[in-house]
Amino acid sequence: MNEERVRDLERKSRAAFDESVGSMDAATRSRLARARATALGELRGRRRIWHSPWVPAGVAAAAALASALLLVGDDAAWPESRPALTALEDLAIVTGGEDLAMFAEDEEFYAWAAGEIDDGVG
């Protein structure tokens, strides 16, 4: 395939896409801003929970200790284990949390589908 033609297709289609993003209407932009605020509220909510008097002191202390150990371990201790840690982190990005979340989503999906089928039968 002609490389120049490929670049041309990429450039033209990207320019059209950018234009459509730039011309997004105000109502949609406003809804996106609200969605963003909701997402960031999640962060604030967690922070509030963390400082809440209802969090038992022992739990907070144990978590603080774990965090400190992780920080120390990451930056200073066991330097020879650093490559292994990095590899583990990389693996976690690709196959970690989100994949576990995907399993949970699968469960959610099947529960949802079962509910839909029950509604249809009932």
Place this chain on the structure above:
Amino acid sequence: MDRERSLERFLAGIERRALRIAQMLLRDHAEAEDAVQDAMIRLVRSYGGHPEQQWRPLFYRILRNRITDAQRKRRVRSILQAWRNDAAADETAPDPVESAVDPAGTPEQALEGGELLARIEAMLAGLSGRQREAFLLRNFEGLDVAGTAVAMGCSEGSVKTHYHRAVQALQQALGEWNS
């Protein structure tokens, strides 16, 4: 607080492009907005503490999962609707031609992003799901091969193959632009 500001800046910078990509994959405005909002929340909740340079591929990985989930639900609803229609002895069944989804979208959708983009969207609808994702993430979102691989949950080699095939198919379909 710095982390929160960084996340806000990141989300503000990505949200419009993410929404347009979600719209192209889902072809439903409301579903696309829900998927983007959900992806924002999950990114903040699960990956806000990760290094910033990881956020973009992770965000698109989450968004892709939400879109896949929405598509699966849509398929289940469609099958169930067909069963219900059969059971109701088809008097109230919708006309399959009228209820079919137009691969080119509604006229409003076609005009919204301009004629050129509408044509590209129609052509993208004819690609396989993986090819479509590779093209949108690589070319429209500008993710590199490694980032696209994280977002798509596949190898970098697969990304290159899907992207190459997508470009090839689009170029054939849209050949008149370059002639």
